[in-house]
Amino acid sequence: MTMHDAPAHRPENPNFSSGPCAKRPGWTLDALRDAPLGRSHRAKVGKVKLKEAIDLTRDVLDVPADYRIGIVPASDTGAVEMALWSLLGERPVDMLAWESFGEGWVTDVVKQLKLADARLLNAPYGELPDLSQVDFSHDVVFTWNGTTSGVMVPDADWIPADRQGLTICDATSAAFAQALDFSKLDVVTFSWQKVLGGEAAHGMLILSPRAVARLESYKPAWPLPKIFRLTKGGRLIEGIFEGETINTPSMLCVEDYIDALRWAQSVGGLAGLKERSNRNFEAIAQWVHRTAWVDFLAKDPVTRSNTSVCLKVVDPDVTGLPADAQAAFAKAIASGLEKGGIAYDIGAYRDAPPGLRIWCGATVEASDVEALTHWLDWAYGVAKASLTKAA
Incomplete structure (x- = not known):
């Protein structure tokens, strides 16, 4: 195949978005037929459905029995x-930040809650902060996996x-997709x-028992909106963690989550999900290893995410261009x-350095990732030819 010949095989599922992410293999609307609409x-x-979602979450993630699990509004942000x-x-x-979402939590703590004793430990895209500098007599806020940088903490040993x-x-x-050590997480x-x-x-x-104890012993100095309140009369509202949600959930979405959790059990639970994600990441890693024009944004191999895989163009003809032209080149690939229906939503996050971001989580098939790598080379060739012609 020459650089401009289109590859013979397309990914069967072109959805490589980092959120919302691809549905599980084989998913159809029929999976939602039991939703109590x-x-x-x-x-x-x-x-019963909400409690099932909580119980299945505990089972698949191996959450300790004494940790509370609640369904809350407004996604992860909420x-x-x-x-x-x-x-x-x-x-x-201590606020740890090395990409846009972590930086967002810093903004909320410093500018909204106005905590004067907040300490920032940050790092540029592609790196982690110095974790040895964290003071654990303080509370610590961090993202395990930087979705917009492709940089994750490798473990909880720190x-x-x-x-x-x-x-x-x-x-x-x-x-x-990654091993969360709940004994180290509150x-x-x-x-x-x-x-x-x-x-x-x-x-x-x-929530860990330590987090529950904090909720029941400490009252913030600021008013809490109803949607944030986890206690009443100084005691944890236990119903939230039994399926009595704070606001009205979509039972259609609940049914879909239950379906996804049952699928997770069918592929081997957490171990099977991690294996699928690792297999997808390895398909990308092997391609990066043999491809001169691209590299990981994450500098240290140990910190490279197996889900939100972030890539940068390292072709000198491109890196020598002004920043806006580099961004345009990466955008042309994505x-x-x-446009060809090969891969959707693989451009870098808007606040991240120019590049590509390919979701390799467990619902993606490794064969689709492998097929995508050939199309990435093809799209790069087309973009490079346009760049050369313009010059």
Whole structure:
């Protein structure tokens, strides 16, 4: 195949978006046939479904029995904000940021909650902050997997078991694909729309006993909107963690999440999901290894995400261009594949460096990732030819 010959095989599923992500293999609308539509979520049938979603989450993620799991509104963002507004302020806080979502949590804590004793530990895109500098007498807020940078923490070994503060972890693009050590995490949040390909607008909030103790012993200095309130009369509202949601959930989305969790069980649970994601990442990694024009945005191989794989163009003819021209070149690759129905939504996040972002979570098939790599080479060739012609 010459550089401009289109590859023979297309990905069967062109959905490589980093959220909402591809539906599970074989998914059809028929999977939602048992959704109790037109029924109250507070009716028995609704409560049973919500409790099933919580129980299946515990089973697939191996969440400890003494951790609470709640379904909350506003996706992962809502779950993180609920934790920040309800738990922070009792002691200083270390804010870790190395990509746009982590930076967003910094903005909320510093400019909205106005915590004067917030300490920022940050790093540029492609790197992690120096984790040895974290003060665990403080509360700590971090993303496990930087969705917009493709950089993840490799493990939880840097978190001590005898910490004094709480660890608040945004795990939305890590849950169901990476090993979360719950013994080191006091708050874990994620959304249905990431690794399991569920529908948007619903978040999950997982609390350790230490987090519950903080909620019941500490009252923030600021007022809490109803949608954030996890306690009443100084006690945890247990119903939230039994399926009595704060606001009205979509029972259609709940049914879809249950379907995704049952599929997760069918492929081997958490181990099977991690294996699928790793296999997808390896298909990308082998291609990057043999391809001169592209590289990972994440500098350290140990920190490279197996879900939100972020890539940069390293062709000297492109890196020597002004920043806006580099961005246009990467956009030409992504838009060319989207127009052809080959791959959707693979451009870098708007705040990230110019490049590509390819979702490799468990609902994606490795054969589709392998097929995509050939089309990436083709699209690069087309874009490079246009660049050369313009010069």
